[in-house]
Amino acid sequence: MYECKQTKQKPSSNIEDDSCFFVFWDCLLPLFNRCRQCNSTVVSVQHYIQGALLSIITICDRNHKLIWRSQNKSNKRPLGNILIGSALTLSGILYTQMVAFCDSLKLSFFSRPVYDKIIKRYTGPVICNIWEDQKKSTINSIKNSENDIWLAGDGQYDSPGFCAKYCIYSVMDLRSGKIVDFKLVQKGMVKGDLERKGCELLLNDLTKNQNFNIKLFLTDRHKGIRFYIRTQHPEIQHEFDVWHLSK
């Protein structure tokens, strides 16, 4: 039997149903010594691990077979695993960093293919839906505003120098500070400079498909983009932004 020692700590009152805790196997196992149905001795304890989910099956000497799980499930997939995967994506922590953290703690964690499935089936579609809604609302509010449209654009490469494979070109609304849209361009899929191509695709989309009447467009001193706007969009006033000029 375990003694209940008095502590100076005050009991916590704010535990929510989906709060999580870190539990040692050592602390958990004694809870399964007795059958939860009839309180007689447990004669068999088996455990199964599925990512961060622990399932414990006990059989008592009266043959009651009971299963306990550390997470609830939704369609056979542990909800905690989905939540950890989503939290990982949304916090920006890399999978390899998380695995290093879990390995050093001996914290049970799911494999890379499981993480990829979670992104594909759960996190990815939710992020896409929210982004599409957000984009529509930003574009509509810019269109419905009486102010001139002032935008800024910049490209971000996946790695520096000539070895970059991807470039994400984003356009921001200068008045609200919100990202209006972005394009991902990949080497091999487009000819020429990735940043210029991203800018071209975005400006074409905004001016033709969204009927944006852009008054002012700020960028860094990128020669290709400078040439493109001067020749293809002479109606747009192109300026260099102060942040890039001060670098």
Ligand SMILES: [Zn+2]
């Ligand atoms: Zn029993």
